[in-house]
Amino acid sequence: MRNPLRRFTSVLAVAALLTPLATACGGEDGDAGSDDAGIVVYSGRNEKLVQPLLDKLEKAVGTGVEVRYGGSAELAAQLLEEGDKTEADLFFSQDAGALGALAKEGRLDKLPEPVLGKVPAQFRGSGGDWVGVSGRVRVLAYNPDKVDKAPDSVRDLTKPEWKGKVGYAPTNASFQAFVTGMRVLDGEDATRKWLKGMKDNGVKAYDNNNAVLDAVDSGEVSVGLINHYYWYEKVAEKGADGVTAKLHFLPGGDPGALVNVAGVGLLKGSGQRDAALKAAEFLLSAEAQTYFSDETKEYPLAAGVTSKVPDLPPLESLKAPEIDLGKLESLQETLAMLQEAGMV
Amino acid sequence: MTGGRAPWVLLGPACLAGALALLPLGYLAVRALERGPGFAWSVVTTEGTAQLMGRSLALALAVVLACLILGISLAWLTVRTALPGVRAWAVAATLPLAVPSYVAAFAWLSAVPGLAGFTGSAVALTLVSYPYVYLPVAAALRGLDPAHEEAARSLGLGPVATFARVVLPHLRPAAAGGGLLVALYVLSDFGAVSLMRYDTFTRGIYVSYQASFDRTPAAALSVVLVLMTVGLVALETRTRGRRRHARTGSGTARPPVPVPLGRMTAPALAWCGAAVSAAVVFPLATLAYWLLTGQRSTWDLPRLAETAGATLGAAAAGALLTTALALPVGVVAARYRGRAAELLEQAAYAGHALPGITVALALVFFAVRYVHPIYQELPLLVCAYAVLFLPIAVTATRAAVLQSPPVLEDVARSLGHRPLRVLRTITVPLAAPGVAAGAALTFVVCMKELPATLLLRPTGMDTLATRLWTETGVGAYADAAPYAAVLILLAAVPSYLLGRHRT
Secondary structure, three states, X not given: OOOHHXXXXXXXXXXXXXXXXXXXXHHHHHHHHHHHHOEEEEEOOOHHHHHHHHOOHHHHHOOOEEEEEXXXXXXXXXXXXXXXXXXOOEEEEOOHHXXXXXXXXXXXXXXXXXXXXXXXXXHEOOOOOOEEEEEEEEEEEEOOOOOXXXXXXXXXXXXXXXXXXXXXXXXOHHHHHHHHHHHHHHOHHHHHHHHHHHHHOOOEEOOOHHHHHHHHHHOOOOEEEEEHHHHHHHHHHHOHHHOOOEEEOOOOOOHHXXXXXXXXXXXXXXXXXXXXXXXXXXXXXXXXXXXXXXHOOOEEOOOOOOOOOOOOOOHHHOXXXXXXXXXXXXXXXXXXXXXXXOOO | OOOOOOOHHHHHHHHHXXXXXXXXXXXXXXXXXXXXXXXXXXXXXXXXXXXXXXHHHHHHHHHHHHHHHHHHHHHHHHHHEOOOOHHHHHHHOOHHHHOOHHHHHXXXXXXXXXXXXXXXXXXXXXXXXXXXXXXXXXXXXXHOOHXXXXXXXXXXXXXXXXXXHHHHHHHHHHHHHHHHHHHHHHHHOOHHHHHOOOOOHHHHHHHHHHHHOOHHHHHHHHHHHHHHHHHHHHHHHHHHOOOOOOOOOOOOOOOOOOEOOHHHHHHHHHHHHHHHHHHHXXXXXXXXXXXXXXXXXXXXXXXXXXXXXXHHHHHHHHHHHHHHHHHHHHHHHHHOOOHHHHHHHHHHHHOOOXXXXXXXXXXXXXXXXXXXXXXXXXXXXXXXXXHHHHHHHHHHHHHHHHHOOHHHHHHHHHOOOOHHHHHHHHHHHHHHHHHHHHHHHHHHHHHHOOHHHHHHXXXXXXXXXXXXXXHHHOOOHHHHHHHHHHHHHHHHHHHHHHHHOOO
């Protein structure tokens, strides 16, 4: 009897030789259509979140659309490596930092004024080379059974009255973006002091924002630092009565009220500039903006579209800190600081 | 005949394989020196770098030691003792190969959050990588003539002393080779350590990409990782020494008499049971828990089947190319001494500890410049697998060739056969089972690969690993569970064959 492992290897060999044929046959229509006429989108946003929306791009743009999903940072590195040989026409990033990095290297094309003008100045690249399409706000979630109200500034959370009562997700990218924002606003020393104060005050670390919200909801902690949409998703899932936690939007331009955006930029050297621009415009259209507000519970950023999610205060009413979001790329120092404080 | 210069029919393809494996290093040189050697030096010589290196090496040391203990003990129990159900245990001991490190880490972390950090990383990495030690050691034990041990016993050595002084030295090359693969695997791993929040060198490299979007420091740090790898490979080469591992005649050994375990049966069973439960049963139970507690578990069967098919195809092509490239390198490494042979083997390993993202970016760099037509097409992904996993196949090939006596090749050559014919009619057929084992192992690791697959896959193609990444990225664990389960089950098939495999 032949060795089963060798037989397996023979099967492997046959499968390996057939695979290129199979993909060649299967992929033919897609390839023929796309290379010449279609656009390629690199999406750092998760397929599960944006695919239903990107499925509509083809109709809106009028050509084929291919989407490659990956992590925003990895795709940014890939785009930098590809340089002007890239096949990507549009980069849809989860956060502003990755777009800022591409802009800094001169890889993004300037967007025309009518497109930029749809979004308030603070939510787009200072060089006009990228534009935010949806926003998420840092908020405090609190448990009204435990405390009457949450403080009006994250700076207060280092006070003794909050000892052991605060939860956060130190490895979460949005938390780290908030710390970076704090460094820009309050300076390095104040931020380092705040982080140390939080640690000394017994702040409890969780894996992600959902876990923080669950801990607030159950009363395990009284206050948690999260992004706003986690709460709205939980309410949409369990009903308003099923969620004990409440949200507090921080006033007065507090660093804890940072607004982060997901955005898009056009790659330089794209042979499909018009189509790519149409795609960017579509993401700022009423239809797409409504999708962000209804489906991902984010803030629509284009003027004239307001969220219909109940209880969500309009973006204009929030007093977000004024920060150039593209500058949030200096995350390396933030991480060093978090490591120094023993948080990550 | 060992020594002399390898014939071109071997050296040519082997050099090609070596060159492919060195591509990432060429890229690293370009990127690291982009802002001058001074900048690279300043990145590398910070205090943080030394700390990260220490942490990485400490983790690698702990995991290698744990893998040696677990791998050698399981190998001895399943090959040499009268353990009840010994064949089933032999198969079960290899199944952890099928579990991706990030799944193991996630399972442990969700069950015991307190494990986060060094302990959790060490536990998760040990449990998924000890088969790298178990498999070669079990094969070496099977190939070991029990006459050595009987002679030692008859001369008055006790069972423990016999094992330590007669058996262990024979297992040393197999254990060292496996240990090297484990060490390099630990150095390159990102999935487990990032979930466990333990800062290692590789995590530092990832953070450099993710936090500063700057490829220069990441490349400079990667160069240090390459130097560490070369050091480890040199260390392993020294443990090989000048021993000969092939018997001159074909096997005349009787099968060894299984050692009765007596009162030690229950502890031995408990030991095997604990290892297999922790490494295989526990992650599978976690997946079942995800499925049962999920909000909605939608089994998108056509998509699952399509994804599984794409994974199998890409991994099969990857394993085939890797094995084909490893064959000449393995034969040269086994049969010839000298600078060229040594350098070739070093080259094959040099990039093996690099994180997947670095290798992927290196291939992006070269492919868009020189072979643009296959950029983000299947052939490039298959090449990436070969670059990433060449050492695994080389190790298997080298060990298999070493086990067949070189005198047969000498005879064939003295009878006037040309090198290619000797290779085709003698070397490869004799080494075939070991080469097949290497192919199966490569196939499994290709299936689990994530970072390079994400960047280089053909647009629209999903593998089980990328799907798992997508689903867990939004916390949809119930939706992720079927993909993880199918990945483990499919990877378990070659693992199972490896476990049953007898050389």
